[in-house]
Amino acid sequence: MTGPAIAANSLRKSYGDKTVLDGIDLTVPEGTIFSLLGPNGAGKTTAVKILSTLISPDRSSGPVHVGGHDLATHPQAVRAAIGVTGQFSAVDGLITGEENMLLMADLHHLSRREGRRVAAELLERFDLVDAAKKPASTYSGGMKRRLDIAMTLVGDPRIIFLDEPTTGLDPRSRHTMWGIIRELVSDGVTVFLTTQYLEEADELADRIAVLHDGVIAAEGTAQELKRIVPGGHVRLRFTDPAAYRSAASALSEAVRDEEALALQLPSDGSQRALRSVLDRLDSSGIEAGELTVHTPDLDDVFFALTGGADVPTQPAQPAQPKENVR
Numbered sequence: 001m002t003g004p005a006i007a008a009n010s011l012r013k014s015y016g017d018k019t020v021l022d023g024i025d026l027t028v029p030e031g032t033i034f035s036l037l038g039p040n041g042a043g044k045t046t047a048v049k050i051l052s053t054l055i056s057p058d059r060s061s062g063p064v065h066v067g068g069h070d071l072a073t074h075p076q077a078v079r080a081a082i083g084v085t086g087q088f089s090a091v092d093g094l095i096t097g098e099e100n101m102l103l104m105a106d107l108h109h110l111s112r113r114e115g116r117r118v119a120a121e122l123l124e125r126f127d128l129v130d131a132a133k134k135p136a137s138t139y140s141g142g143m144k145r146r147l148d149i150a151m152t153l154v155g156d157p158r159i160i161f162l163d164e165p166t167t168g169l170d171p172r173s174r175h176t177m178w179g180i181i182r183e184l185v186s187d188g189v190t191v192f193l194t195t196q197y198l199e200e201a202d203e204l205a206d207r208i209a210v211l212h213d214g215v216i217a218a219e220g221t222a223q224e225l226k227r228i229v230p231g232g233h234v235r236l237r238f239t240d241p242a243a244y245r246s247a248a249s250a251l252s253e254a255v256r257d258e259e260a261l262a263l264q265l266p267s268d269g270s271q272r273a274l275r276s277v278l279d280r281l282d283s284s285g286i287e288a289g290e291l292t293v294h295t296p297d298l299d300d301v302f303f304a305l306t307g308g309a310d311v312p313t314q315p316a317q318p319a320q321p322k323e324n325v326r
């Protein structure tokens with residue numbers, strides 16, 4: 001395949017008068033994790049359903065390619081390239097985990113022998129061997145999700161849609177799922193992940209798009225998104241009170257914390273801004289004991305973007321590390 005794993009132009013979907021997707025553009029390079037982030041009802045599942053051929057976009061939509069195939073003209077080829085794990089599991093609770101896997105192998109027309117081999121391998125990989133002979137209805141939420149993903153992988157898809165894969169899971173199961181997702185990508189799979197959890201997008205995604213009111217309110221790396229809301233600052237700490245006092249007079253706009261011998265300066269965390277602070281200290285012959293860059297977290301971004309705060313729609317500067325202690 002040449003080109004991105006997923007490329008959608010001006011994707012539109014309305015239900016009656018309600019516009020759910022109002023012309024969104026999505027580009028997901030191969031072998032990366034893309035996260036579509038949005039509050040309840042933002043249209044995340046609708047986007048997944050369209051991209052995975054379960055529903056059609058509006059006629060006014062632009063072209064959509066998934067796995068290099070045109071969604072409108074070659075939906076079967078798209079289906080063969082993808083795997084989808086929805087919010088509502090495909091797992092049949094009445095049969096065992098192993099039987100669920102073998103059923104998927106049948107659906108993918110694997111031979112009996114190959115089906116058994118693939119099922120055994122995936123059950124092992126997802127730590128489900130002990131539970132394999134038990135009815136899936138007895139599985140915990142985390143085990144069901146793992147089985148669901150294992151079932152998706154039977155067809156060896158190169159692009160996987162995970163629609164809120166960790167909703168309702170406890171922290172341990174959530175971390176296990178994150179490990180699984182990272183492993184998928186290290187095998188070269190492309191992951192399109194929807195989530196309401198900012199932390200999850202922050203942990204996993206190469207790029208994040210925030211969906212709000214039918215449009216992409218912002219898109220970028222987690223670091224880029226964090227930089228578009230105000231609140232970032234640089235904190236300088238000193239061990240020597242004399243150095244602290246000199247710095248406080250050299251950087252007169254800084255907020256002072258006398259007790260901690262620390263100064264705080266508003267900053268976007270960019271290389272240029274940091275260099276300017278360091279240059280000003282250098283020219284006064286002052287050395288800070290510690291310099292820390294604080295950027296707002298994704299929660300700040302999310303609430304700013306989906307809560308109507310006045311922020312620019314795109315990050316202005318290249319990404320910076322979240323915390324950088326010298």
Ligand SMILES: Nc1ncnc2c1ncn2[C@@H]1O[C@H](COP(=O)(O)OP(=O)(O)OP(=O)(O)O)[C@@H](O)[C@H]1O
Nearest residue numbers: 015018020038039040041042043044045046047196
């Ligand atoms: N078949 C349908 N008919 C009418 N409206 C629909 C239909 N499917 C979805 N919607 C509406 O479209 C909007 C987006 O729904 P969608 O399920 O895509 O949101 P979501 O971002 O996945 O939300 P959640 O996080 O709650 O799953 C919602 O307002 C929903 O009510």
